[in-house]
Amino acid sequence: xxxxxxxxxxxxxxxxxxxxxxxxxxxxxxxxxxxxxxxxxxxxxxxxxxxxxxxxxxxxxxxxxxxxxxxxxxxxxxxxxxxxxxxxxxxxxxxxxxxxxxxxxxxxxxxxxxxxxxxxxxxxxxxxxxxxxxxxxxxxxxxxxxxxxxxxxxxxxxxxxxxxxxxxxxxxxxxxxxxxxxxxxxxxxxxxxxxxxxxxxxxxxxxxxxxxxxxxxxxxxxxxxxxxxxxxxxxxxxxxxxxxxxxxxxxxxxxxxxxxxxxxxxxxxxxxxxxxxxxxxxxxxxxxxxxxxxxxxxxxxxxxxxxxxxxxxxxxxxxxxxxxxxxxxxxxxxxxxxxxxxxxxxxxxxxxxxxxxxxxxxxxxxxxxxxxxxxxxxxxxxxxxxxxxxxxxxxxxxxxxxxxxxxxxxxxxxxxxxxxxxxxxxxxxxxxxxxxxxxxxxxxxxxxxxxxxxxxxxxxxxxxxxxxxxxxxxxxxxxxxxxxxxxxxxxxxxx
Ligand code: AMP
Numbered sequence: 001x002x003x004x005x006x007x008x009x010x011x012x013x014x015x016x017x018x019x020x021x022x023x024x025x026x027x028x029x030x031x032x033x034x035x036x037x038x039x040x041x042x043x044x045x046x047x048x049x050x051x052x053x054x055x056x057x058x059x060x061x062x063x064x065x066x067x068x069x070x071x072x073x074x075x076x077x078x079x080x081x082x083x084x085x086x087x088x089x090x091x092x093x094x095x096x097x098x099x100x101x102x103x104x105x106x107x108x109x110x111x112x113x114x115x116x117x118x119x120x121x122x123x124x125x126x127x128x129x130x131x132x133x134x135x136x137x138x139x140x141x142x143x144x145x146x147x148x149x150x151x152x153x154x155x156x157x158x159x160x161x162x163x164x165x166x167x168x169x170x171x172x173x174x175x176x177x178x179x180x181x182x183x184x185x186x187x188x189x190x191x192x193x194x195x196x197x198x199x200x201x202x203x204x205x206x207x208x209x210x211x212x213x214x215x216x217x218x219x220x221x222x223x224x225x226x227x228x229x230x231x232x233x234x235x236x237x238x239x240x241x242x243x244x245x246x247x248x249x250x251x252x253x254x255x256x257x258x259x260x261x262x263x264x265x266x267x268x269x270x271x272x273x274x275x276x277x278x279x280x281x282x283x284x285x286x287x288x289x290x291x292x293x294x295x296x297x298x299x300x301x302x303x304x305x306x307x308x309x310x311x312x313x314x315x316x317x318x319x320x321x322x323x324x325x326x327x328x329x330x331x332x333x334x335x336x337x338x339x340x341x342x343x344x345x346x347x348x349x350x351x352x353x354x355x356x357x358x359x360x361x362x363x364x365x366x367x368x369x370x371x372x373x374x375x376x377x378x379x380x381x382x383x384x385x386x387x388x389x390x391x392x393x394x395x396x397x398x399x400x401x402x403x404x405x406x407x408x409x410x411x412x413x414x415x416x417x418x419x420x421x422x423x424x425x426x427x428x429x430x431x432x433x434x435x436x437x438x439x440x441x442x443x444x445x446x447x448x449x450x451x452x453x454x455x456x457x458x459x460x461x462x463x464x465x466x467x468x469x470x471x472x473x474x475x476x477x478x479x480x481x482x483x484x485x486x487x488x489x490x491x492x493x494x495x
Pocket of ligand 1: 173174175176177181196197229246247248249251252296309310
């Protein structure tokens with residue numbers, strides 16, 4: 001009855017070990033299988049009670065538990081996903097259960113065969129009070145640093161402490177909310193020198209600012225993927241406090257694209273998008289929802305590899321100049337955010353997919369501002385009414401279709417990041433599939449897609465139509481160029 005949180009752990013193994021459980025607490029485990037056919041149903045609940053703190057402490061003093069989930073709640077529902085449920089045979093332990101259920105039943109694990117509240121033997125007990133976190137081989141899930149009572153412990157669990165003397169600061173390359181961002185070099189003993197970016201925490205910070213600043217490192221340090229910005233370490237033992245990451249020569253993607261307008265091949269653009277999608281797939285697999293995916297938060301290196309950056313807790317959005325306060329008080333980058341996240345803060349990987357669609361649009365239009373100078377309120381209203389960004393110029397039809405898929409109102413109908421990666425891989429392998437472009441006349445009709453068609457006489461004048469699609473400011477230009485009737489507009493072609 002007290003459950004308020006749970007952890008989902010995916011595993012390809014038939015065995016897992018849950019470590020660092022809180023003493024004297026009841027834990028509930030459920031298992032489900034995943035195969036090519038999708039997810040199976042959850043097993044019944046397996047309930048276990050951990051031994052009291054005094055016994056745990058006597059076996060290892062250092063094992064004071066810091067629980068990965070809320071410390072105030074003594075119950076965790078752990079869902080273990082294992083791909084072997086279809087197998088009907090029992091594992092070696094001879095308990096007569098399907099091998100998948102024996103994932104929790106091997107004698108070497110903390111759980112006994114079958115459903116039992118029996119006390120475990122002392123050897124087994126040692127395993128699960130180890131370092132305060134549930135750690136399972138071959139399984140990686142994101143741990144919210146907020147769940148640590150002491151944020152310093154979180155940062156040291158996930159980030160390496162670097163001696164300030166190993167860092168040479170060269171020049172200032174940007175400004176973050178907490179202080180300057182510099183480029184420089186990192187020379188760790190026994191390693192070759194690396195170019196790095198160094199974020200500094202300005203002097204006179206409050207304890208909360210320090211916590212929020214280092215929160216980003218606690219998150220980044222949990223990731224290890226070629227399309228996620230890599231954390232080298234942190235400097236916390238001397239001042240200024242610093243976060244050291246790999247150096248991305250071409251800076252943030254939005255600025256980079258604006259600077260190089262029209263300079264890339266479609267394949268290069270799709271390659272960038274593929275990288276971002278792969279990074280996002282990794283994050284969503286780890287259970288991390290970014291909430292602020294936008295070209296400004298992607299960094300580009302000298303090989304055009306794009307990496308997702310800007311991780312934070314509440315900080316991410318407070319730090320983003322694009323984020324605006326909504327009527328409910330949250331701060332949200334409206335133009336990049338899915339309607340359900342704006343309306344009722346339903347941030348999920350599916351809302352990240354919506355933002356990814358906007359990033360696709362930014363990339364293909366070389367850093368154009370989504371919805372141009374429309375106000376945030378107009379954007380919210382237009383999107384709610386079904387209006388979607390029109391295709392960028394010279395956009396392959398397959399890419400625009402993918403954008404529209406990411407902007408499905410029903411979040412369950414949007415593609416998942418793994419599907420996006422697969423789709424982009426297919427396009428890259430078959431470049432001729434990118435030759436069909438969205439042409440100018442269908443760009444116009446796309447503008448109208450959700451507003452009735454030109455031919456049906458839904459609009460009496462060009463001005464009325466442009467107003468309806470929030471483009472009223474272009475009325476004069478249409479008139480000056482001879483597009484004074486809806487019939488004339490319908491004839492617009494690329495030429
Ligand atoms: P941020 O506070 O993370 O938004 O960083 C501010 C700016 O510093 C970014 O917009 C980039 O231009 C630059 N920057 C941040 N991290 C890096 C990096 N790893 N490599 C190169 N430039 C970076």
